[in-house]
Amino acid sequence: MNKAIFLDRDNTIIKDVPYNGDPAKVELVPGVTEALTILQKNGYLLIIISNQSGVGRGMITKEQVRLVNDEMIRKLGKNYFTDIFICCDDPERPVENCRKPSPEMIFRARDKYDIDLSRSFFIGDKEEDVQAGHNAGCTSIRFLYNDNNKGIGKYNIKPGFASGDWRIIAEWICSK
Numbered sequence: 489m490n491k492a493i494f495l496d497r498d499n500t501i502i503k504d505v506p507y508n509g510d511p512a513k514v515e516l517v518p519g520v521t522e523a524l525t526i527l528q529k530n531g532y533l534l535i536i537i538s539n540q541s542g543v544g545r546g547m548i549t550k551e552q553v554r555l556v557n558d559e560m561i562r563k564l565g566k567n568y569f570t571d572i573f574i575c576c577d578d579p580e581r582p583v584e585n586c587r588k589p590s591p592e593m594i595f596r597a598r599d600k601y602d603i604d605l606s607r608s609f610f611i612g613d614k615e616e617d618v619q620a621g622h623n624a625g626c627t628s629i630r631f632l633y634n635d636n637n638k639g640i641g642k643y644n645i646k647p648g649f650a651s652g653d654w655r656i657i658a659e660w661i662c663s664k
């Protein structure tokens with residue numbers, strides 16, 4: 489079976505621009521390229537799990553999300569990702585019921601790529617990410633990017649680890 493790192497996209501790999509459909513606004517989070525290189529060398533599949541409610545809300549199209557993802561990959565210098573799962577649901581009117589903190593997208597990835605979730609990690613900047621990883625049976629890591637660390641400690645589900653430094657996160661995972 490494979491082991492994987494599941495990754496949130498916005499404010500984890502690229503800086504969050506709400507409902508971004510413009511590739512020109514894509515900026516990498518510092519240190520992410522080096523960390524992904526290390527994690528991949530250590531045998532982890534890298535899979536993005538992203539809520540993109542802007543599609544369900546009619547603010548951006550799936551094609552725009554794809555163009556933003558393509559630009560992210562171009563800026564990273566290579567395609568590190570085995571797959572990218574996005575949930576387009578508007579939380580008010582869900583169609584697929586796949587939005588994090590639901591583990592649905594992680595389970596789809598598990599079934600598609602034969603992943604052992606107990607040896608896998610979920611990294612994201614929000615409470616929903618920590619919960620999604622927990623709900624799927626992964627170890628969750630809270631990426632403390634910008635002011636998203638404000639809520640740390642007030643949630644029921646605590647992450648297995650938390651840091652705002654990609655290098656420290658990669659080292660922690662590789663020490664497991």
Ligand SMILES: [Mg+2]
Pocket residue numbers: 496497498499500612613614
């Ligand atoms: Mg995020």
